[in-house]
Amino acid sequence: MNSAANPLRDAEDRRLPRIAGPSGLVIFGVTGDLSRKKLMPAIYDLANRGLLPPGFSLVGFARRDWENEDFAQVVHDAVREHARTEFREEVWRQLSEGMRFVPGVFDDDDAFENLRATIEDLNKCRGTGGNYAFYLSIPPKFFPTVVSQLKRHGLSDAPEGSWRRAIIEKPFGHDLTSARELNAVVHEVFQPDQVFRIDHYLGKETVQNILALRFANTMFEPLWNRGYVDHVQITMAEDIGIGGRAGYYDGIGSARDVIQNHLLQLLALTAMEEPSSFDARALLTEKLKVLNSVRLPADLGLHTVRGQYAAGWQGGRKVLGYTEEEGIDPHSRTDTYAAMRLGIDNRRWAGVPFYLRTGKRLGRRVTEIAVVFQRAPHSPFDTTDTQELGQNALVIRVQPDEGITIRFGSKVPGTQMEIRDVTMDFAYGESFTESSPEAYERLILDVLLGDANLFPRPQEVERSWEILDPIEEYWDAHGTPEPYAAGTWGPAAADEMLARDGRSWRRP
Numbered sequence: 001m002n003s004a005a006n007p008l009r010d011a012e013d014r015r016l017p018r019i020a021g022p023s024g025l026v027i028f029g030v031t032g033d034l035s036r037k038k039l040m041p042a043i044y045d046l047a048n049r050g051l052l053p054p055g056f057s058l059v060g061f062a063r064r065d066w067e068n069e070d071f072a073q074v075v076h077d078a079v080r081e082h083a084r085t086e087f088r089e090e091v092w093r094q095l096s097e098g099m100r101f102v103p104g105v106f107d108d109d110d111a112f113e114n115l116r117a118t119i120e121d122l123n124k125c126r127g128t129g130g131n132y133a134f135y136l137s138i139p140p141k142f143f144p145t146v147v148s149q150l151k152r153h154g155l156s157d158a159p160e161g162s163w164r165r166a167i168i169e170k171p172f173g174h175d176l177t178s179a180r181e182l183n184a185v186v187h188e189v190f191q192p193d194q195v196f197r198i199d200h201y202l203g204k205e206t207v208q209n210i211l212a213l214r215f216a217n218t219m220f221e222p223l224w225n226r227g228y229v230d231h232v233q234i235t236m237a238e239d240i241g242i243g244g245r246a247g248y249y250d251g252i253g254s255a256r257d258v259i260q261n262h263l264l265q266l267l268a269l270t271a272m273e274e275p276s277s278f279d280a281r282a283l284l285t286e287k288l289k290v291l292n293s294v295r296l297p298a299d300l301g302l303h304t305v306r307g308q309y310a311a312g313w314q315g316g317r318k319v320l321g322y323t324e325e326e327g328i329d330p331h332s333r334t335d336t337y338a339a340m341r342l343g344i345d346n347r348r349w350a351g352v353p354f355y356l357r358t359g360k361r362l363g364r365r366v367t368e369i370a371v372v373f374q375r376a377p378h379s380p381f382d383t384t385d386t387q388e389l390g391q392n393a394l395v396i397r398v399q400p401d402e403g404i405t406i407r408f409g410s411k412v413p414g415t416q417m418e419i420r421d422v423t424m425d426f427a428y429g430e431s432f433t434e435s436s437p438e439a440y441e442r443l444i445l446d447v448l449l450g451d452a453n454l455f456p457r458p459q460e461v462e463r464s465w466e467i468l469d470p471i472e473e474y475w476d477a478h479g480t481p482e483p484y485a486a487g488t489w490g491p492a493a494a495d496e497m498l499a500r501d502g503r504s505w506r507r508p
């Protein structure tokens with residue numbers, strides 16, 4: 001029956017959970033930080049929510065002398081420590097029966113033959129149907145080796161009636177040239193629809209809610225343009241330093257690590273036009289259109305800022321400066337803070353600045369998008385009555401404390417007509433009983449279902465590098481990052497950048 005003919009059935013279908021069909025996941029880099037803290041717990045949480053098939057199988061590939069049981073114990077410990085949902089013995093038993101370990105290094109042909117045999121065996125004993133996703137949770141320099149090994153050993157080609165997919169972690173290249181080279185290598189082996197590039201921000205409920213907020217309501221979109229919006233601030237602030245990630249971070253820096261992917265994706269979702277549907281192709285069309293309209297400031301010296309944290313205080317304890325951290329070159333010029341003003345050259349946004357900033361060792365951990373509205377064109381109130389009134393703002397709180405805040409002016413009770421800012425809040429935790437799944441739960445399930453909506457396509461990745469590359473080149477050629485004390489909100493130059501425009505950064 002045509003579903004349009006039966007609205008009741010349609011309504012029921014939307015409430016049914018999306019459950020993955022017969023399948024398995026192979027994780028390369030299974031001993032790594034990401035795998036332990038995010039991937040293994042996400043797989044357990046999916047199993048616990050009943051969203052994985054009964055025969056789901058997990059294969060770990062790493063350079064360890066482990067048996068299957070040792071691997072299962074490692075997963076067990078990671079799940080006990082990091083899973084979001086409660087531990088249930090029966091769920092664990094069923095999941096752990098499908099765990100296998102393949103020891104080896106990436107250029108070891110025998111190890112890949114062993115992997116092939118393991119998968120064939122799982123097809124028979126667990127009914128995985130030959131459907132496998134390969135998760136490359138490894139240092140990016142090994143992406144090409146692993147992808148070609150998968151090809152060489154016949155693992156990338158799906159047997160008739162089954163599928164093979166590759167999941168690739170960020171960073172996807174370190175500039176436009178390297179991203180193009182990597183895309184070329186990956187596409188020599190996998191078709192475009194077999195490749196899922198992770199930007200875990202897109203797996204967050206709050207990020208998907210940007211689309212719901214904008215396009216499922218009538219009250220926001222009429223204001224969402226240059227007629228009403230003064231500017232937009234997109235912030236991802238971390239209070240931690242680089243932790244144990246010195247090897248990865250030094251030479252990469254905050255703009256490549258965060259702005260090229262997460263913040264430009266947030267900008268695209270905030271600024272794009274309504275897509276014709278919530279389907280990967282339609283989303284790509286709109287995201288790419290707006291990314292193509294992004295314009296760099298004419299003077300990169302005035303409208304971009306990079307910083308590097310110096311020693312300071314955080315959470316009541318003294319912390320080291322970036323160049324004093326273990327494993328960091330004491331003369332490193334790597335940015336741990338980056339801010340920039342971008343424009344969008346289209347009819348909706350002409351003249352509205354989008355300020356992006358990210359940094360480590362800032363005052364608080366927070367990610368938010370603040371749409372700041374223009375002041376009322378005329379005020380009938382006395383200026384002394386409105387001196388504590390800021391600009392209206394709509395703030396999408398991506399993390400932590402997910403929700404939306406609207407800031408507007410309200411009369412102070414008991415005064416003649418004093419007006420001050422108040423806020424109206426929506427918090428996920430208060431409005432919905434179910435807690436939000438972790439981004440990786442959503443994304444792994446989407447891969448197993450072949451749903452590519454929440455994965456950036458190669459064109460977006462390349463365009464994002466095209467935006468960032470001139471800024472990185474300018475920074476390379478001009479001076480060193482501005483120091484800022486750990487625990488503060490970044491270098492003074494970033495405040496000056498906004499002050500010159502008559503604005504200031506939010507202090508979330």
Ligand SMILES: NC(=O)c1ccc[n+]([C@@H]2O[C@H](COP(=O)([O-])OP(=O)(O)OC[C@H]3O[C@@H](n4cnc5c(N)ncnc54)[C@H](OP(=O)(O)O)[C@@H]3O)[C@@H](O)[C@H]2O)c1
Binds near residue numbers: 029031034062104169
């Ligand atoms: N950690 C995060 O929060 C995070 C966030 C976003 C993206 N990512 C991305 O996720 C990926 C993994 O990150 P991670 O933090 O988990 O890295 P990691 O802790 O350094 O782990 C890297 C993994 O790769 C393995 N490996 C490295 N060289 C190898 C070789 N020559 N042969 C075989 N295995 C090798 C390591 O095995 P050994 O244990 O044997 O060294 C380990 O399992 C990276 O692409 C990273 O950029 C991570």
